[in-house]
Amino acid sequence: MTTPAFTFANGDRMPALGLGTWKAAPGETAAAVTEALRIGYRHIDCAPLYGNEAEIGEALAAAISSGLVKREELWITSKLWNNKHLPHDARPALEKSLADLRLDYLDLYLIHWPIALKPEIEFPTSGADFLSPGDAPLEDTWSAMESFADAGLCRHIGVSNFNVHRLKHLYVRSRIRPEANQVESHPLLSQQMLLDFCGPAGIALTAYSPLGSPDRPARLQRGDDPPLRDAPEILQVAAKHGISPAQVLLAWAVSRGTSAIPKSVNPERLKQNLEAASIRLDEEDMEKIAGMNQFYRFIDGALWAMEGSPYSLEWLWRGHDTE
Numbered sequence: 001m002t003t004p005a006f007t008f009a010n011g012d013r014m015p016a017l018g019l020g021t022w023k024a025a026p027g028e029t030a031a032a033v034t035e036a037l038r039i040g041y042r043h044i045d046c047a048p049l050y051g052n053e054a055e056i057g058e059a060l061a062a063a064i065s066s067g068l069v070k071r072e073e074l075w076i077t078s079k080l081w082n083n084k085h086l087p088h089d090a091r092p093a094l095e096k097s098l099a100d101l102r103l104d105y106l107d108l109y110l111i112h113w114p115i116a117l118k119p120e121i122e123f124p125t126s127g128a129d130f131l132s133p134g135d136a137p138l139e140d141t142w143s144a145m146e147s148f149a150d151a152g153l154c155r156h157i158g159v160s161n162f163n164v165h166r167l168k169h170l171y172v173r174s175r176i177r178p179e180a181n182q183v184e185s186h187p188l189l190s191q192q193m194l195l196d197f198c199g200p201a202g203i204a205l206t207a208y209s210p211l212g213s214p215d216r217p218a219r220l221q222r223g224d225d226p227p228l229r230d231a232p233e234i235l236q237v238a239a240k241h242g243i244s245p246a247q248v249l250l251a252w253a254v255s256r257g258t259s260a261i262p263k264s265v266n267p268e269r270l271k272q273n274l275e276a277a278s279i280r281l282d283e284e285d286m287e288k289i290a291g292m293n294q295f296y297r298f299i300d301g302a303l304w305a306m307e308g309s310p311y312s313l314e315w316l317w318r319g320h321d322t323e
């Protein structure tokens with residue numbers, strides 16, 4: 001059976017199950033990536049923000065030089081952080097990711113958030129730390145992304161954390177259309193509206209935090225998370241098929257046409273997550289899980305909507321400028 005994948009217009013295939021690397025700690029990241037490649041992962045999701053691209057680069061270089069994988073078999077995604085949106089800051093940011101990852105090109109480069117910060121700010125502590133949409137128009141950042149694709153530094157370009165309105169806005173104005181949108185998605189946040197737009201438009205929708213990001217930092221926790229992995233519907237489907245709850249979540253994501261990028265640094269969980277991509281759920285399971293949607297975000301973006309910020313949660317997640 002061929003591994004499920006999203007096929008881009010030029011025929012490039014992004015494996016539907018990738019490895020997340022946020023929170024993979026220094027000292028454990030290279031081993032996790034090496035083990036993932038050894039057992040068959042070919043898609044790795046990275047970002048300079050995660051602080052481990054150099055370690056991932058070590059593992060990739062070793063895997064390629066030992067003959068375990070060829071570069072062209074890999075799908076490597078990275079992202080442009082929020083304080084690099086100004087076009088003259090964007091190219092050095094991409095070059096740094098390439099140097100750290102020890103690659104000549106990325107398979108996919110994403111604008112991490114539709115939120116711009118001043119160049120010297122990694123995380124905002126006040127409203128003064130942001131650049132407004134007028135100071136750093138997303139269209140200008142996108143033009144820089146297009147120039148990276150033109151230069152062969154990345155084969156595909158896309159966005160992350162874009163709602164359907166913001167995605168359409170860019171889509172109709174761009175020379176090279178966004179080919180991917182990476183957003184939080186799991187049964188509590190099905191993102192059906194985005195999927196309904198992305199599917200026919202040929203845009204890959206990738207689900208981040210597909211397991212509910214249980215290891216996210218305390219500052220991002222809300223304390224009142226509804227159950228996801230141990231929700232009754234998930235436990236029932238897991239028992240019916242004799243698979244783990246995490247595998248139900250990942251099989252659901254892949255069965256509905258999204259990609260998923262669960263993070264793990266544990267060999268046993270790496271294996272079960274990869275295997276989940278080949279598990280097919282039936283219609284009854286899919287319907288049961290579809291009933292769980294409650295628009296619940298584990299990564300709620302509240303940081304970007306702090307007092308004095310030019311961005312609001314309404315702007316980020318719902319949006320007004322439809323066309």
Ligand SMILES: NC(=O)C1=CN([C@@H]2O[C@H](COP(=O)(O)OP(=O)(O)OC[C@H]3O[C@@H](n4cnc5c(N)ncnc54)[C@H](OP(=O)(O)O)[C@@H]3O)[C@@H](O)[C@H]2O)C=CC1
Pocket residue numbers: 019020021022023045046112160161182183207208209210211212213214215216244246247261262263264265266269270272273299
């Ligand atoms: N574009 C964006 O803004 C964002 C992108 N991302 C990307 O998405 C990736 C995944 O999301 P993330 O937020 O990390 O969270 P996930 O939903 O992938 O959850 C990761 C957690 O689940 C545990 N886990 C993994 N597999 C299993 C399993 N089979 N059974 C039980 N527990 C398991 C991991 O522990 P252990 O490692 O010990 O196995 C870890 O604690 C990120 O790593 C990052 O690459 C995430 C957030 C935002």
Ligand SMILES: O=C1CO[C@H](CO)[C@@H](O)[C@@H]1O
Pocket residue numbers: 022047299
């Ligand atoms: O990818 C991500 C992980 O961590 C960040 C927060 O610390 C998020 O903002 C981001 O989207």
